[in-house]
Amino acid sequence: MSILVMKFGGTSVATPDRIRRAAKRVGVEVAKGHxxxxxxxxxxxxxxxxxxxxxxxxPLYDAREYDAVVSSGENVTAGLMALTLQEMDIPARSWQGWQVPLKTSSAHGAARIEEIPTENILGRFAQGMKVAVVAGFQGISPEGRITTLGRGGSDTTAVAFAAAFGAVRCDIYTDVDGVYTTDPRITKKARKLDRIAFEEMLELASLGAKVLQTRSVELAMRYKVRLRVLSSFEEMDDAAGTLVCDEEDIVESNVVAGVAFSRDEAKMTLISVADRPGIAAAIFGPLAQAGVNVDMIVQNISEDGRTDMTFSCPVEEVPRAEKAMSEAKARGEINYHDLVADTEVCKVSVVGIGMRSHAGVAAQMFAALKSENINIKVITTSEIKISVLIDRKYLELAVQALHDAFGLEKAPAG
Amino acid sequence: MSILVMKFGGTSVATPDRIRRAAKRVGVEVAKGHxxxxxxxxxxxxxxxxxxxxxxxxPLYDAREYDAVVSSGENVTAGLMALTLQEMDIPARSWQGWQVPLKTSSAHGAARIEEIPTENILGRFAQGMKVAVVAGFQGISPEGRITTLGRGGSDTTAVAFAAAFGAVRCDIYTDVDGVYTTDPRITKKARKLDRIAFEEMLELASLGAKVLQTRSVELAMRYKVRLRVLSSFEEMDDAAGTLVCDEEDIVESNVVAGVAFSRDEAKMTLISVADRPGIAAAIFGPLAQAGVNVDMIVQNISEDGRTDMTFSCPVEEVPRAEKAMSEAKARGEINYHDLVADTEVCKVSVVGIGMRSHAGVAAQMFAALKSENINIKVITTSEIKISVLIDRKYLELAVQALHDAFGLEKAPAG
Known part of the structure; x- marks a missing residue:
């Protein structure tokens, strides 16, 4: 018996007719013996x-009641999907989160999955049921209340089920047909990837490629769940979509897998901060408390005991950041000459596990940007990623230049 | 601690704004100490x-999945009502059927309530919670699946909770302001009753007065639940609506409490049936099997070993009745000369517990109809009800004449 997990997003089940089309895909997999x-x-x-x-x-709702209300949408789809499958003579039944039971923490609105007992569903499979339809996004807390996993929680539910049941694969059906080398709206040369490593997908997901939620990719990586992203609206095909998998399952790949970007960034610089031990904590503590998502951080060379500290955050968080800094200054916790906000920047990143073994990717990236006369404002790097802050007006130009420079329109030699 | 049950129907909770208005009524009762x-x-x-x-x-849906889907509507309202009460600083939480748990039979779509454990909710009241909001119409089967109680099931849920918790009263908020002596659309003289006995309400409910479901009235009568029907759209008032209660709680009442009617009836007569023992079973057995709801039955005097058998049923069931009879005839189980269907009749009834101790009600009823030259086709009586079949065109005339004849526009001398 091989178990396959298939997840259908909201647009794939928007009407009874679309549910029927999704159910046909399920029928094809059942016919293959899954x-x-x-x-x-x-x-x-x-x-x-x-x-x-x-x-x-x-406005300041009780998250427990929020969860009780909001989880009802998935229950409706689960029942309708089970009915549709039954109409196709496929033995199926629906499960709501508490019926599985999918056990979670008590963190309503953003609960963590703690346990998925498999006996009930495996027992029904043993009795001849072919499809278990499970309402995504929801579970039950130790107190017996309904919880939800937060936005994108259905992807996480799917991966968690695949892990718990040792599924051969977890197929995420959505309204895009896979993961691309970059956003096809920016360059027509963007190419769908057949495979991408978990680590790469994680960087792309957190950098703003909205195909999969970061959390579900993390979970898939941890439990080695082979994750496939594909479209509900295309022909079915075993090679369809993009397989997100372990590095070892990718025979050949380009050094850079993709170019990601985040449009609405701001660069903030605290001018002339006293450079003393603990100054970073004194700055970023109040920012974290104010809910500012600080991304890049750069500290300039110190001169006469003073330095400039630069960080980036989403544009909409600038007022909060300014307030937190001026309050910290008023409390005497930090001291700076001026706070300068540049709200016209964006972040562009190249991502690829190949960087680990290939030197010179950064140099190649900077050269490509220089050839378009794009000035780099901040640079950060990780093992498999290089990110730069640049003026927002150059976003499209930079993405196109980098896509060309790393030859992403061509599939890797396989 | 006195517990009050309040039930709000669909029009009373149609929008967040109406839920707010309903919650204000709940707040008034909480302020009184309930x-x-x-x-x-x-x-x-x-x-x-x-x-x-x-x-x-x-089209031929699995009733278990139907229940899983359809029950979600009540869950949404329950959560929203709890949130609304919390906004008013009233400690409240929602319960879905399975959380109570409201235990039912496995008869999906029309489940019977079997048990309502009170510990959970009483425990929360003891801790200071003021309002338990429960999703109506639903429960959980012994197999752990969601069940629904059928249409009108929320009234039944309310009465069952009132019985289980020994509530001081069960208030049913709806879009009418009480039970009337007859349908106010038929005569403007119709008067709202302050009180009505369970038995009377049962007869009125089953005769077509659509204020309360028969099942909830039966349950209230069995467990002596004081049931009040009142409008969500009128000013609050302790004397509002109609109290459905035990006979002993009604000090003075008219002999006749109300005039009920059922518009779309048919009168069917089997002409010249062999009058032998077991003939009634041979006729009404197949009708019951065919799902025909036979109401009145009259057997004429026998002549030469043959008789005419007359019965009434809803008009839309006539084709089914005809088919059942001709098939029984073909199988040789019954023998009749002809089956005559009169599909242009209606049923009018007077109902009142006072009839038990007052003679002459039937005579007064027949005289009133005679004075309008209305011919009576069939008569049946019970202890507290007299019903007649008449031509449908006389329905309004008959109801008005009877309402006048029994002086129903006037409240009883109290």
Whole structure:
């Protein structure tokens, strides 16, 4: 018995007709001999409707009641999917989170999955059931209340089921047909990747490629779940979509897998800060408390005991950052001459596990940007990623130049 | 600690704004010192939307999946009501059927309530919670699947909670302001009753007065739950609505409490049936099997070993009745000369516990109809009810004449 997990997002189950089309894909996998666990999202628009009612009712809502209300959308889809499969003579039934039971922490609205017992569903598979349809995004807390996993929680549910049941693969059906070397709206040369390593996908996901939630990729990496992203709206094909997998499963790859970007960044510089031990904590502590998501940090060379400290954060968090800094200054915790915010920057990154073994990627990146006369404002690097802050007006130009420079339109020699 | 049960129907919770208005009524009762159990229906229209999707998906649906889908509407309202109460600083939380747990039979779509454990909710009241909001219409089967109680199931849920918790009263908030002596659309003289006995309400409910489901009245009568029907859209007032209660709690009442009617009836007569022992079983057995709801039955005087057998049923069941009879005839189980269907009749009834001790009600009823030259086709009586079949065109005339004849526009001398 081989178990396959298939997850369908909101647009893939938006109407009874689309649910039927999704169910046909499930039928194809059942015909191949798989026992299938289907994870469903709410019908497109339904979760927003429910969230809207909650917010209208109570701006500072009780997260437990929020979860009880918002989780109902997935329950509807799960029942309708089970009925659709039954109409196709495929033995199926629905499970709500508490029926599995998918056990989570008590962190309502952003609960962590703690345990997925497999006996119930395996028992039904043993009795001849072919498809278990599970409402995604939800679970039950130790107190017996309904929890939700936060936005993108259905992807996480799917990966967690695949891990718990030792599934051969976890197919995430969505409205894009895979992971691309970069956003096809920026350059038509963007190419769909057949395979991508977990680490690369993680960097791309957190850098703003919105195909998969970071959390589900982390979970897949930890439990070695082969994750495939593919479209509900294309022909079915065993080679469709993009397989997110272990590095070892990728025979050949380009040094750089893709170019990611984040459009609305801000660069903030504290001018002339006293350079003393603990100054970084004195600056970034208050920023974290104010909910500012600091990304890059650069400290300039110190002169006469004073230095400039630069950091980046999303544009919309600039007012919060300014307030936190001026309050810290007023409390005497830090001292600076001026705080300069440049809100017209963006971040562009190249990502690829090949960088680990190939030198010169940074130099090649900087040369490509220089040839377009794009000035680099901040640089950060990790083992498999190089990111730069540049003026926002150069975003498209930079992405296109980097895509060309690393030859991403061509598949790697396999 | 006195517990009050308040039930709000779909139109009373149709929007977040209406939920707020309902919550204010709950707040008034909490301020009086009650611990309140609120039972909610789905927002108006939501259950129909869900049922529509199920039917579109699967005409011969699996009732277990139907229940899983359709029950979600009440869960949404329960959460929103709890949030609304919290916004008013009233400690409240929601319970879904399986969380109580409201235990039912496995008869999906029409489950019977079997047990309502009170510990969980009483425990929370003891800790200071003021309102338990419970999703109506649903429960959990011995197999752990979600069940629904059938249409009107939220009324039944409310009465069952009132019985289980020994509530001082069960208030059913709906879109009418009480039980009337007859339908106010038929005569403007119709008067709202302050009180009505369970038995009378049962007769009125089953005769077509659509204020309360028969099942909830039966349950209230069995467990002596004081049941009040009142409008969500009128000013609050301790004397509002109609109290459905034990006979002993009604000090003075008219002999006749109300005039009920059922518009679309048919009168069917089997002409010249062999009058032998067992003939009634041979006729009504096949009708019951065919799902025909036979109401009145009249057997004429026998002549030469043959008789005419007359019965009434809803008009839409006539084709089914005709088929059942001709098949029974073909099988040789019954023998009759002809089957005559009169599909242009209606049923009008007078109901009142006072009839038990007052003679002459039937005579007074027949005289009133005679004075309008209305011919009576069939008569049946019970201890507290007299019903007649008449031509449908006389329905309004008959109801008005009877309402006048029994002086129902006037309140009883108290």
């Amino acid at each position: 026992d299938v666990i289907v994870i469903v999202s709410a019908m497109a628009g339904k979760t927003n409707e429910l969230v809207g009612w909650v917010r209208e009712t109570s | 611990d309140v159990i609120v039972i909610v229906s789905a927002m108006a229209g939501k259950t129909n939307e869900l049922v529509g999707w199920v039917r579109e998906t699967s």
